[in-house]
Amino acid sequence: MDLDTIKQHLKKPELAAAWEQGVGEGKVSLRRLQWRHALREDSGGVSMTIHLSKHHLGERDRILFDFSEAIKHFEELTDTQFDEVIRIQKQALAAIQARSINGLDRDDGGDPEATRH
Numbered sequence: 001m002d003l004d005t006i007k008q009h010l011k012k013p014e015l016a017a018a019w020e021q022g023v024g025e026g027k028v029s030l031r032r033l034q035w036r037h038a039l040r041e042d043s044g045g046v047s048m049t050i051h052l053s054k055h056h057l058g059e060r061d062r063i064l065f066d067f068s069e070a071i072k073h074f075e076e077l078t079d080t081q082f083d084e085v086i087r088i089q090k091q092a093l094a095a096i097q098a099r100s101i102n103g104l105d106r107d108d109g110g111d112p113e114a115t116r117h
Contacts, residue, residue: 027057062096 010016030052037046053059077085 030056059100 010019030049033045033049034053037049040046
């Protein structure tokens with residue numbers, strides 16, 4: 001079917017509503033898949049889930065702290081300071097992962113109702 005034909009059909013309220021319901025159900029399915037992957041011990045399919053989540057759920061990677069400037073000066077750090085930087089990076093990564101699993105890394109704060117039209 002031609003894209004223009006589909007667009008024309010979606011102007012009909014009943015078909016547009018059905019389309020939106022299908023999109024919503026797809027997002028719910030993708031959320032369930034994220035949880036299943038989060039609970040798996042292996043990493044099978046996780047890359048595709050991340051890709052789909054970014055494109056269909058509006059999720060994205062966020063940089064909480066830019067370490068690029070600090071990296072330039074690593075040789076000047078004492079071992080204790082370096083250990084502290086690594087500890088902070090690990091905490092930041094854990095926070096990012098926790099927010100992602102809970103859906104809080106989206107612009108809508110993880111609210112599934114916010115994505116509905």
